[in-house]
Amino acid sequence: DIQMTQSPSTLSTSVGDRVTFTCRASQSIGSWLAWYQQKPGKAPKLLIYKASSLESGVPSRFSGSGSGTEFTLTISSLQPDDFATYYCQQYNSFPYSFGQGTKVEIK
Amino acid sequence: EVQLLESGGGLVQPGGSLRLSCAASGFTFSSYALTWVRQSPGKGLEWVSGISDGGGNTYYADSVKGRFAISRDNSKNTLYLQMNSLRAEDTAVYYCAKYRTLFGGGQRDYMDVWGKGTTVTVSS
Numbered sequence: 109d110i111q112m113t114q115s116p117s118t119l120s121t122s123v124g125d126r127v128t129f130t131c132r133a134s135q136s137i138g139s140w141l142a143w144y145q146q147k148p149g150k151a152p153k154l155l156i157y158k159a160s161s162l163e164s165g166v167p168s169r170f171s172g173s174g175s176g177t178e179f180t181l182t183i184s185s186l187q188p189d190d191f192a193t194y195y196c197q198q199y200n201s202f203p204y205s206f207g208q209g210t211k212v213e214i215k
Numbered sequence: 216e217v218q219l220l221e222s223g224g225g226l227v228q229p230g231g232s233l234r235l236s237c238a239a240s241g242f243t244f245s246s247y248a249l250t251w252v253r254q255s256p257g258k259g260l261e262w263v264s265g266i267s268d269g270g271g272n273t274y275y276a277d278s279v280k281g282r283f284a285i286s287r288d289n290s291k292n293t294l295y296l297q298m299n300s301l302r303a304e305d306t307a308v309y310y311c312a313k314y315r316t317l318f319g320g321g322q323r324d325y326m327d328v329w330g331k332g333t334t335v336t337v338s339s
Contacts, residue, residue, distance in 0.1 A: 140323050142325040142326070144260075146260075150331075151310055151329035151332060152252075152260065152310075152326075152329055153329075154325065154327050157315070157325045157327075163327070195259065195260050197260070197262070197325070199323055199324060199325050200323065202274040203262060203274065203275065203276045203277065204262040204265070205262060206260040206261065206262060207259070208259045209259045209260070
């Protein structure tokens with residue numbers, strides 16, 4: 109099974125900052141990676157699919173990159189609505205798996 | 216509007232059973248693969264199970280294989296998760312979600328629409 113590891117676990121940052129976090133797969137997954145945003149008590153929301161494709165309606169300040177085993181999610185200028193937890197998920201092969209999440213907090 | 220609505224959660228004793236349902240609307244249900252994802256209190260997301268659009272292919276996480284069974288009734292636009300031999304570690308919010316690709320079977324596909332979740336608590 110493929111293990112996904114995200115870093116850091118928590119990121120303390122400020123509005124307007126550029127933030128980047130990382131997701132690593134235990135084996136190559138090509139570009140079969142999605143990023144989700146989750147706020148407390150809510151369902152996850154799709155942000156990015158196929159490593160770098162922006163979901164319709166998602167602000168362009170979000171971008172994804174990477175392939176193989178290393179991936180990044182970047183928020184170019186953090187907005188108040190972006191404080192949340194972000195999960196990567198591989199869908200290269202079953203069983204699909206998520207990273208443990210990166211929580212973005214207000215500094 | 217595409218909607219997914221989970222139901223069937225509740226309190227159950229260890230070793231017990233529960234069946235979750237997910238009612239879908241706003242899309243051609245029989246054309247899309249579906250999945251269950253759970254989240255234990257204060258923890259991250261865990262992919263649990265998936266089923267192809269026709270229902271002929273099913274997939275499970277190792278943690279639930281042999282205890283949980285996913286199924287669907289395309290005539291009722293409803294997805295199910297039969298959970299048997301429940302353990303304390305199965306306590307979680309269970310989400311159903313739809314895969315993006317028409318007739319994709321769930322293979323190399325991602326979840327684009329999620330329900331709000333239903334809570335399962337396994338405790339004596």
